[in-house]
Amino acid sequence: MTDDASSNDPPSALGRALYGGILAYMAIDGFRNNDKRVEVARSKGVPMPDVLVPVVTGMLFVANLGILFWKFPRASAGALVVFFLGTTPTIHDFWTMEGEDRQNNKINFLKNVALLGGAVVLLEEASDRDG
Template identity: 50%
Template sequence: MSLLGDDSTESVAETVQETREVVQEEAPPKTGSTSFKLARLLFGGVLAFMAVDNFRNLEETVGYAESKGAPMAETTVPAITGSLLFGGLGIALWKLPRLAAGAVATFFVGITPVMHDFWTIDDEEQKQQQMIHFLKNLALLGGALAFLRVGEDD
């Protein structure tokens, strides 16, 4: 015999079943809504702009990457910047959204700890600047992961 009694057990089971039905009835994300279109245009557009800026200043970007110890910077910087451009445009235009968001997420996972390693810097001003860039990249990574999830449903 249950401490809660048979009626309580049935009531809990019914509540669980009702909750499952409600969750299953939820509509997928509204990727055609104006707010979602604006969100992906802003997010993807900023990322594409960052990539184009990296390409415009490629020599400087490669130099910075080399100073941070990035391996084969002359090859990896253009490649990873290309993935950021692909991802940004893909999200903005909602073309191949899972692949695009995955490219952006991979970009941020790969470059953030290498390029913005604030924990290794002694100068307090530089340390704070790098921490801000690190945290900004984490926020952008979060956005990419959200678009990756929505792209799975679309």
């Protein structure tokens, strides 16, 4: 990172839009399929899934907006890190599955790990810019 004035500019708007587009899709899909997601969470032993699933989906949506518009970026990126750390190993525990379920959940697990990596980069960027 350079020490010039551009170091105060937010990260790439295109990059944030691409990343945010995926997160927006995930959140909207989560709201649309809330009942199914609640049942999956219940089957995984998530406590109070009727409450936690919509709350976590809302957190994903709001954090996504923060990244997209670069408002409260540290809190937004931190919320994404928490989201992916909590949901990825709990919901996509492919190592407990067989066949097609195993393969599909492995793909979703790896996708979420990549999205977690992006959230960590954004968290570092937000922290660097805040001083």
